[in-house]
Amino acid sequence: MTAEKPVRRIVAIGSGKGGVGKSTLSANIAIALAQRGVKVGLVDADIYGPSQPLLMRAADVRATATDKKLNPVPTPYGVPMLSMGQMVDQGRAIAWRGPMVGGALGQLIDADWGDTELLILDLPPGTGDVQLSMISKHKPVGAVIVSTPQDLALIDATRAIDLFAQASVPLIGLVENMAGYICPHCGERSDPFGHGGAETAAASLGVPFLGRIPLDIAIRTASDAGTPPVAIGGPGSAAFRMIGDRIAAWLNR
Ligand SMILES: Nc1ncnc2c1ncn2[C@@H]1O[C@H](COP(=O)(O)OP(=O)(O)OP(=O)(O)O)[C@@H](O)[C@H]1O
Numbered sequence: 001m002t003a004e005k006p007v008r009r010i011v012a013i014g015s016g017k018g019g020v021g022k023s024t025l026s027a028n029i030a031i032a033l034a035q036r037g038v039k040v041g042l043v044d045a046d047i048y049g050p051s052q053p054l055l056m057r058a059a060d061v062r063a064t065a066t067d068k069k070l071n072p073v074p075t076p077y078g079v080p081m082l083s084m085g086q087m088v089d090q091g092r093a094i095a096w097r098g099p100m101v102g103g104a105l106g107q108l109i110d111a112d113w114g115d116t117e118l119l120i121l122d123l124p125p126g127t128g129d130v131q132l133s134m135i136s137k138h139k140p141v142g143a144v145i146v147s148t149p150q151d152l153a154l155i156d157a158t159r160a161i162d163l164f165a166q167a168s169v170p171l172i173g174l175v176e177n178m179a180g181y182i183c184p185h186c187g188e189r190s191d192p193f194g195h196g197g198a199e200t201a202a203a204s205l206g207v208p209f210l211g212r213i214p215l216d217i218a219i220r221t222a223s224d225a226g227t228p229p230v231a232i233g234g235p236g237s238a239a240f241r242m243i244g245d246r247i248a249a250w251l252n253r
């Protein structure tokens with residue numbers, strides 16, 4: 001009798017544009033799900049600008065390989081991970097062309113993940129050919145789209161929704177990041193990027209709204225220090241956990 005190959009599902013985190021918080025969300029929901037007992041791994045698909053090694057405090061760990069299969073790198077947060085950042089020296093530019101990028105990502109995904117049941121795939125910014133071929137080839141079971149709250153979010157979200165539709169990847173829902181800034185000095189709340197744009201966009205596009213993460217300097221400083229908020233009970237933890245739970249509920253539906 002042959003052992004059945006474990007069914008490992010991939011959830012992709014994407015966005016219409018860069019810098020909206022895909023990597024921050026990916027790291028925090030992976031940790032949140034691991035805290036819930038899910039066997040979850042993290043793949044940084046941003047081949048040119050990997051950020052997960054820093055976020056997950058695994059920047060100076062090099063990935064090894066056994067029998068031509070990569071071994072995921074452990075992190076302090078119970079989430080094994082793989083990123084190009086663990087293959088090349090930090091700060092060195094990667095100048096690969098399309099087919100090599102596809103091959104490299106394939107190796108990260110087809111690594112020796114053991115009993116990992118869920119892979120969170122942190123996609124690079126944009127909705128171009130690279131992203132399309134990545135998701136077409138590796139077939140995530142679902143996708144989460146991150147957006148900032150301004151009205152323009154609708155346009156970006158639509159582009160991201162299109163990308164996943166083209167690859168027939170179902171949408172789990174939309175997350176609004178950088179909503180409502182609380183001034184660290186006076187405590188007053190302001191909305192530098194507007195408020196509710198992503199939720200309105202989700203409603204008008206008929207996509208589930210998964211939650212809202214506040215704009216908080218402490219989220220950035222904790223992330224930069226390699227201690228994602230969820231790992232240390234920092235700001236935004238509750239929101240990240242709720243979004244993680246909603247993704248888990250979708251997977252178990
Ligand atoms: N809610 C937040 N509050 C404060 N800072 C945040 C928040 N979310 C993300 N950031 C910060 O914004 C920057 C961009 O976030 P991140 O790298 O997660 O975005 P990204 O969408 O993955 O970017 P890229 O498109 O370059 O991959 C980071 O410095 C991060 O710490």
Ligand SMILES: [Mg+2]
Binds near residue numbers: 022
């Ligand atoms: Mg990123």
